[in-house]
Amino acid sequence: MNHTRRRMLKTGGGAGLLAMLVAAGIVRPGEALAADWNKAAFETKTVPDAIKALGASAPANSADIVMRAADIAENGAVVPVGIESKIPGTESISILIDKNPNPLAASFDIPAGTEPSVTTRVKMGQTADVYALVKANGKYYVTKKEIKVTLGGCGG
Amino acid sequence: MADPMRIRAVAKDGVVNVKVLMSHEMETGQRKDNSGNVVPAHFIQSVTASWQGKTVLSAQWGPAVSKNPFLEFNFKGGQKGDKVQVTWTDNKGDKRTDEATIN
Numbered sequence: 001m002n003h004t005r006r007r008m009l010k011t012g013g014g015a016g017l018l019a020m021l022v023a024a025g026i027v028r029p030g031e032a033l034a035a036d037w038n039k040a041a042f043e044t045k046t047v048p049d050a051i052k053a054l055g056a057s058a059p060a061n062s063a064d065i066v067m068r069a070a071d072i073a074e075n076g077a078v079v080p081v082g083i084e085s086k087i088p089g090t091e092s093i094s095i096l097i098d099k100n101p102n103p104l105a106a107s108f109d110i111p112a113g114t115e116p117s118v119t120t121r122v123k124m125g126q127t128a129d130v131y132a133l134v135k136a137n138g139k140y141y142v143t144k145k146e147i148k149v150t151l152g153g154c155g156g
Numbered sequence: 157m158a159d160p161m162r163i164r165a166v167a168k169d170g171v172v173n174v175k176v177l178m179s180h181e182m183e184t185g186q187r188k189d190n191s192g193n194v195v196p197a198h199f200i201q202s203v204t205a206s207w208q209g210k211t212v213l214s215a216q217w218g219p220a221v222s223k224n225p226f227l228e229f230n231f232k233g234g235q236k237g238d239k240v241q242v243t244w245t246d247n248k249g250d251k252r253t254d255e256a257t258i259n
Contacts, residue, residue, distance in 0.1 A: 077222060110213070115231065120227050122222055123221070
Protein backbone atom coordinates (compact mmCIF):
# COMPACT_ATOMS: atom_id res chain seq x y z
CA MET A 1 0.00 0.00 0.00
CA ASN A 2 2.78 2.41 0.83
CA HIS A 3 4.47 1.74 -2.47
CA THR A 4 1.43 2.73 -4.41
CA ARG A 5 1.02 5.77 -2.25
CA ARG A 6 4.53 6.97 -3.07
CA ARG A 7 3.94 6.41 -6.73
CA MET A 8 0.67 8.24 -6.45
CA LEU A 9 2.33 11.29 -4.97
CA LYS A 10 4.77 11.49 -7.83
CA THR A 11 2.15 11.24 -10.50
CA GLY A 12 -0.67 13.06 -8.75
CA GLY A 13 -0.25 16.31 -10.62
CA GLY A 14 -0.47 14.96 -14.16
CA ALA A 15 -3.10 16.84 -16.05
CA GLY A 16 -3.78 13.95 -18.39
CA LEU A 17 -4.68 11.79 -15.48
CA LEU A 18 -7.33 14.20 -14.43
CA ALA A 19 -9.26 13.14 -17.47
CA MET A 20 -9.63 9.80 -15.75
CA LEU A 21 -11.80 11.49 -13.20
CA VAL A 22 -14.38 12.14 -15.84
CA ALA A 23 -17.39 10.10 -14.93
CA ALA A 24 -20.67 9.41 -16.57
CA GLY A 25 -23.49 11.61 -15.41
CA ILE A 26 -25.81 14.39 -16.30
CA VAL A 27 -24.18 17.74 -15.76
CA ARG A 28 -25.76 21.05 -15.07
CA PRO A 29 -23.03 23.44 -14.02
CA GLY A 30 -23.83 25.65 -11.10
CA GLU A 31 -26.73 23.53 -10.04
CA ALA A 32 -26.59 20.99 -7.29
CA LEU A 33 -29.59 18.74 -7.67
CA ALA A 34 -29.43 15.59 -5.62
CA ALA A 35 -29.50 13.24 -8.57
CA ASP A 36 -27.16 15.16 -10.82
CA TRP A 37 -23.49 15.08 -10.07
CA ASN A 38 -21.94 18.51 -10.51
CA LYS A 39 -19.15 17.37 -12.80
CA ALA A 40 -17.99 20.88 -13.65
CA ALA A 41 -17.46 21.78 -10.01
CA PHE A 42 -15.73 18.52 -9.12
CA GLU A 43 -13.31 18.90 -12.03
CA THR A 44 -12.11 22.38 -11.24
CA LYS A 45 -8.48 22.64 -10.23
CA THR A 46 -8.42 25.66 -7.92
CA VAL A 47 -10.48 26.69 -4.94
CA PRO A 48 -11.75 29.96 -6.52
CA ASP A 49 -12.84 28.07 -9.65
CA ALA A 50 -14.61 25.44 -7.57
CA ILE A 51 -16.41 28.10 -5.56
CA LYS A 52 -17.48 29.74 -8.80
CA ALA A 53 -18.64 26.43 -10.26
CA LEU A 54 -20.79 25.89 -7.19
CA GLY A 55 -22.58 29.12 -8.04
CA ALA A 56 -20.97 31.38 -5.49
CA SER A 57 -19.15 34.59 -6.21
CA ALA A 58 -16.99 36.29 -3.59
CA PRO A 59 -18.34 34.47 -0.54
CA ALA A 60 -18.14 36.42 2.72
CA ASN A 61 -15.85 35.18 5.47
CA SER A 62 -17.91 34.01 8.38
CA ALA A 63 -17.03 33.17 11.96
CA ASP A 64 -20.36 31.34 12.25
CA ILE A 65 -19.04 28.32 10.41
CA VAL A 66 -17.26 25.95 12.75
CA MET A 67 -14.81 23.45 11.35
CA ARG A 68 -14.01 20.54 13.59
CA ALA A 69 -10.72 19.10 12.46
CA ALA A 70 -7.36 18.42 14.02
CA ASP A 71 -4.55 20.89 13.24
CA ILE A 72 -2.32 18.02 12.24
CA ALA A 73 -3.50 14.98 10.32
CA GLU A 74 -1.11 12.08 10.66
CA ASN A 75 -2.57 10.22 7.71
CA GLY A 76 -3.62 12.28 4.70
CA ALA A 77 -5.74 9.40 3.40
CA VAL A 78 -8.15 9.74 6.30
CA VAL A 79 -8.65 13.27 7.60
CA PRO A 80 -11.80 13.66 9.71
CA VAL A 81 -13.56 16.95 8.99
CA GLY A 82 -16.73 18.14 10.66
CA ILE A 83 -18.49 21.33 9.59
CA GLU A 84 -21.23 23.07 11.50
CA SER A 85 -22.95 26.19 10.29
CA LYS A 86 -24.60 28.54 12.77
CA ILE A 87 -25.96 30.72 9.98
CA PRO A 88 -29.78 30.57 9.89
CA GLY A 89 -31.26 29.12 6.73
CA THR A 90 -28.24 27.01 5.78
CA GLU A 91 -29.03 25.13 2.57
CA SER A 92 -25.77 23.49 1.66
CA ILE A 93 -22.29 22.79 2.98
CA SER A 94 -19.30 22.06 0.75
CA ILE A 95 -15.79 20.96 1.66
CA LEU A 96 -12.91 22.19 -0.52
CA ILE A 97 -9.26 21.28 -0.11
CA ASP A 98 -6.62 23.57 -1.55
CA LYS A 99 -3.70 21.81 -3.26
CA ASN A 100 -5.64 18.62 -3.99
CA PRO A 101 -5.78 17.86 -7.74
CA ASN A 102 -9.47 18.74 -7.62
CA PRO A 103 -10.26 20.86 -4.57
CA LEU A 104 -13.97 20.07 -4.22
CA ALA A 105 -14.25 16.99 -2.01
CA ALA A 106 -17.89 16.91 -1.03
CA SER A 107 -21.06 18.95 -1.18
CA PHE A 108 -24.03 18.36 1.13
CA ASP A 109 -27.58 19.62 0.67
CA ILE A 110 -29.28 20.34 3.97
CA PRO A 111 -33.08 20.13 3.81
CA ALA A 112 -35.22 21.89 6.41
CA GLY A 113 -35.33 19.80 9.59
CA THR A 114 -31.78 18.57 9.21
CA GLU A 115 -29.16 20.23 11.35
CA PRO A 116 -26.53 22.14 9.35
CA SER A 117 -23.73 19.95 10.63
CA VAL A 118 -21.99 17.12 8.82
CA THR A 119 -18.93 15.04 9.54
CA THR A 120 -16.98 12.96 7.06
CA ARG A 121 -13.44 11.89 6.25
CA VAL A 122 -11.44 13.19 3.29
CA LYS A 123 -8.11 12.65 1.57
CA MET A 124 -5.44 15.33 1.50
CA GLY A 125 -2.36 15.13 -0.70
CA GLN A 126 -0.36 17.53 1.43
CA THR A 127 -0.62 20.27 4.04
CA ALA A 128 -3.23 22.72 2.78
CA ASP A 129 -6.07 25.05 3.66
CA VAL A 130 -9.43 23.35 3.97
CA TYR A 131 -12.42 25.55 3.09
CA ALA A 132 -16.00 25.19 4.23
CA LEU A 133 -18.43 26.89 1.88
CA VAL A 134 -21.95 27.42 3.22
CA LYS A 135 -25.00 28.57 1.30
CA ALA A 136 -27.64 30.19 3.47
CA ASN A 137 -30.70 32.09 2.22
CA GLY A 138 -29.15 32.26 -1.23
CA LYS A 139 -25.91 33.82 0.03
CA TYR A 140 -22.53 32.21 0.35
CA TYR A 141 -20.18 32.21 3.32
CA VAL A 142 -16.77 30.65 3.73
CA THR A 143 -14.26 29.80 6.39
CA LYS A 144 -10.90 28.06 6.18
CA LYS A 145 -8.47 26.19 8.35
CA GLU A 146 -5.01 24.90 7.62
CA ILE A 147 -4.53 21.21 8.27
CA LYS A 148 -1.00 19.90 8.35
CA VAL A 149 -0.48 16.51 6.80
CA THR A 150 2.52 14.48 7.88
CA LEU A 151 1.84 11.58 5.50
CA GLY A 152 0.19 12.36 2.17
CA GLY A 153 -2.62 10.14 1.07
CA CYS A 154 -4.46 11.05 -2.06
CA GLY A 155 -4.09 7.42 -3.11
CA GLY A 156 -6.23 6.24 -0.24
CA MET B 157 -22.18 -5.96 -5.31
CA ALA B 158 -20.66 -3.89 -2.62
CA ASP B 159 -20.76 -4.86 1.02
CA PRO B 160 -23.58 -3.54 3.19
CA MET B 161 -23.30 -0.19 4.90
CA ARG B 162 -23.20 0.03 8.64
CA ILE B 163 -25.81 2.51 9.77
CA ARG B 164 -26.47 3.58 13.32
CA ALA B 165 -29.33 5.92 14.09
CA VAL B 166 -30.05 7.05 17.64
CA ALA B 167 -32.90 9.34 18.68
CA LYS B 168 -32.36 11.72 21.57
CA ASP B 169 -34.56 14.69 22.51
CA GLY B 170 -36.31 14.68 19.13
CA VAL B 171 -33.08 14.69 17.15
CA VAL B 172 -31.80 11.63 15.35
CA ASN B 173 -28.05 11.19 15.08
CA VAL B 174 -27.13 9.09 12.05
CA LYS B 175 -23.72 7.56 11.48
CA VAL B 176 -23.01 5.69 8.26
CA LEU B 177 -19.95 3.67 7.33
CA MET B 178 -19.91 2.63 3.69
CA SER B 179 -17.75 0.02 2.07
CA HIS B 180 -16.19 1.44 -1.09
CA GLU B 181 -12.75 1.68 -2.68
CA MET B 182 -13.06 5.40 -3.50
CA GLU B 183 -10.38 5.05 -6.17
CA THR B 184 -9.24 8.48 -7.34
CA GLY B 185 -8.23 7.63 -10.89
CA GLN B 186 -4.83 9.19 -10.25
CA ARG B 187 -3.06 6.18 -8.85
CA LYS B 188 -1.03 3.70 -10.90
CA ASP B 189 -0.77 -0.02 -10.35
CA ASN B 190 2.49 -1.96 -10.24
CA SER B 191 2.76 -2.17 -14.03
CA GLY B 192 2.30 1.58 -14.38
CA ASN B 193 -1.27 1.56 -15.62
CA VAL B 194 -3.64 4.13 -14.24
CA VAL B 195 -6.19 2.58 -11.92
CA PRO B 196 -9.55 3.85 -13.20
CA ALA B 197 -11.53 6.13 -10.93
CA HIS B 198 -14.23 4.38 -8.96
CA PHE B 199 -15.94 6.42 -6.28
CA ILE B 200 -19.30 7.22 -4.75
CA GLN B 201 -20.83 10.27 -6.42
CA SER B 202 -24.09 10.72 -4.64
CA VAL B 203 -25.52 9.79 -1.27
CA THR B 204 -29.10 10.22 -0.15
CA ALA B 205 -30.56 9.56 3.27
CA SER B 206 -34.29 9.44 3.77
CA TRP B 207 -36.76 9.00 6.59
CA GLN B 208 -40.45 8.32 5.95
CA GLY B 209 -40.01 9.07 2.28
CA LYS B 210 -38.49 12.48 2.97
CA THR B 211 -34.90 13.25 2.06
CA VAL B 212 -33.04 14.23 5.22
CA LEU B 213 -29.63 14.62 3.60
CA SER B 214 -28.24 14.46 0.10
CA ALA B 215 -24.63 14.76 -0.86
CA GLN B 216 -22.40 14.82 -3.90
CA TRP B 217 -18.94 13.44 -3.45
CA GLY B 218 -15.72 13.53 -5.38
CA PRO B 219 -12.89 11.01 -5.17
CA ALA B 220 -11.30 13.01 -2.35
CA VAL B 221 -13.64 11.42 0.16
CA SER B 222 -11.70 8.73 2.01
CA LYS B 223 -11.87 5.03 1.28
CA ASN B 224 -14.73 3.33 3.11
CA PRO B 225 -16.49 6.66 3.64
CA PHE B 226 -17.87 7.81 6.95
CA LEU B 227 -20.76 10.22 7.27
CA GLU B 228 -22.47 11.68 10.31
CA PHE B 229 -25.43 14.05 10.48
CA ASN B 230 -28.47 14.90 12.62
CA PHE B 231 -32.09 15.47 11.68
CA LYS B 232 -35.19 16.41 13.64
CA GLY B 233 -38.46 14.53 13.96
CA GLY B 234 -37.44 10.88 13.81
CA GLN B 235 -38.84 8.54 16.46
CA LYS B 236 -37.47 5.37 17.95
CA GLY B 237 -38.56 2.46 15.73
CA ASP B 238 -38.68 4.53 12.50
CA LYS B 239 -36.54 3.45 9.58
CA VAL B 240 -33.75 5.44 7.99
CA GLN B 241 -32.63 4.53 4.47
CA VAL B 242 -29.31 5.44 2.92
CA THR B 243 -28.54 5.01 -0.79
CA TRP B 244 -25.30 5.64 -2.62
CA THR B 245 -24.54 5.63 -6.34
CA ASP B 246 -21.01 5.47 -7.73
CA ASN B 247 -19.50 6.66 -10.99
CA LYS B 248 -19.91 3.21 -12.56
CA GLY B 249 -23.62 3.24 -11.84
CA ASP B 250 -23.46 0.77 -8.98
CA LYS B 251 -26.01 1.42 -6.28
CA ARG B 252 -26.60 0.23 -2.80
CA THR B 253 -29.40 0.93 -0.34
CA ASP B 254 -29.42 -0.07 3.29
CA GLU B 255 -31.83 0.55 6.09
CA ALA B 256 -31.55 0.93 9.84
CA THR B 257 -34.06 1.24 12.64
CA ILE B 258 -33.75 4.27 14.90
CA ASN B 259 -32.84 3.32 18.46
